[in-house]
Amino acid sequence: MSRTPEMMGSHVASAAASVITSAVALATLKESAIKETIQQILALRSGPPTVSPETEKTIARVQAELARSTESWKKMDWRGAKRGNKSGHASASASHSNSSSSNSSSSMPYVRGPSSLAPRGSGPPPKYVSRFKTSEKVDDAILLLIQGKLNKFSQRNYVETHGFLCQILDEGKTHFLKDFMTFVFKKATREELMCPSYVQLLCELASKYTVLLTEMVERYREFSAIFADISEEELSVEDYKALLEANSDKAYRLGYAQFLGELTKYNVLDTSLFVESIGSIVGKIPTIVNATNGKRLLEDYCECLIRILRAIQVEKSPVATSLRAIVKERFLEPLMPYTVKGCCASYKSLSPKGRCMILDITDMVKKF
Numbered sequence: 001m002s003r004t005p006e007m008m009g010s011h012v013a014s015a016a017a018s019v020i021t022s023a024v025a026l027a028t029l030k031e032s033a034i035k036e037t038i039q040q041i042l043a044l045r046s047g048p049p050t051v052s053p054e055t056e057k058t059i060a061r062v063q064a065e066l067a068r069s070t071e072s073w074k075k076m077d078w079r080g081a082k083r084g085n086k087s088g089h090a091s092a093s094a095s096h097s098n099s100s101s102s103n104s105s106s107s108m109p110y111v112r113g114p115s116s117l118a119p120r121g122s123g124p125p126p127k128y129v130s131r132f133k134t135s136e137k138v139d140d141a142i143l144l145l146i147q148g149k150l151n152k153f154s155q156r157n158y159v160e161t162h163g164f165l166c167q168i169l170d171e172g173k174t175h176f177l178k179d180f181m182t183f184v185f186k187k188a189t190r191e192e193l194m195c196p197s198y199v200q201l202l203c204e205l206a207s208k209y210t211v212l213l214t215e216m217v218e219r220y221r222e223f224s225a226i227f228a229d230i231s232e233e234e235l236s237v238e239d240y241k242a243l244l245e246a247n248s249d250k251a252y253r254l255g256y257a258q259f260l261g262e263l264t265k266y267n268v269l270d271t272s273l274f275v276e277s278i279g280s281i282v283g284k285i286p287t288i289v290n291a292t293n294g295k296r297l298l299e300d301y302c303e304c305l306i307r308i309l310r311a312i313q314v315e316k317s318p319v320a321t322s323l324r325a326i327v328k329e330r331f332l333e334p335l336m337p338y339t340v341k342g343c344c345a346s347y348k349s350l351s352p353k354g355r356c357m358i359l360d361i362t363d364m365v366k367k368f
Contacts, residue, residue, distance in 0.1 A: 189223075282331045
């Protein structure tokens, strides 16, 4: 049966009326629910809140404490300590001022700004003014200050660091020099890229300050002992790498060898000191090659010697020139037996690699 337009219109109108009726009913339901919720909220606000007696006592106690604190704050004369006698506490203010001044002088290692001291010779620009006392505690503060400066040391701030150290040394302080020199030696041996800069800094300072040069010689002898000091454990242990990790000083023999090589570029230390160090290295080789597990140690000693010899190979300083002649005269002959073809079988710890390294050393020395 076909539907006429009149029938279709009737169905549409009926559906629309049904939708409208449903919407009105839903709106009425929502409105009643909202009104009911509002009534419930208003019912909760119908009376004042109920507070327990314990809570009321706590609130009163807190309010009393706040009132006393406020009164004390208002009565305190905060400007009296700065302006003198206005608050009637002249003596207390003066005492406080003197104490503050004393503490400030002892706790502040230096202050930035123009120097209040007369310039001393041709020193660095007056950027830092030292305010150190002669006590050991303050000298330790100087060391900490210098260490902080050297931890940021680079070629970019070389001039600033050098001037800073000059001004410290101009104050005549010497107690901290041993620890300072040890600190610089260690940094120079453990920071390969910065080693030349540390050596330059030390040598320039040592050439200007005799007391620093004396301390530098002492530390040089102390550090050179790592070449002469070979323990039985080093000559017998199989895990040589683990041994070096346990003994950090000996782990940096190579770094110290580079340090010595850099020092030969400056005419600060006497030639005999370098001869002693090279003699310690060469003199230990016979002991090492006959040890049970000395192959790695021998290679380390050869590498140390190579680093020193390379530094003096083309250097034209008086120290390096003198060293070349002495090394060729004294140390070439003792090394020759370890370069003979087939000699490795005669020694427990002379490996082919070790023999080749000694060959490189002797070839270098022959050209001196």
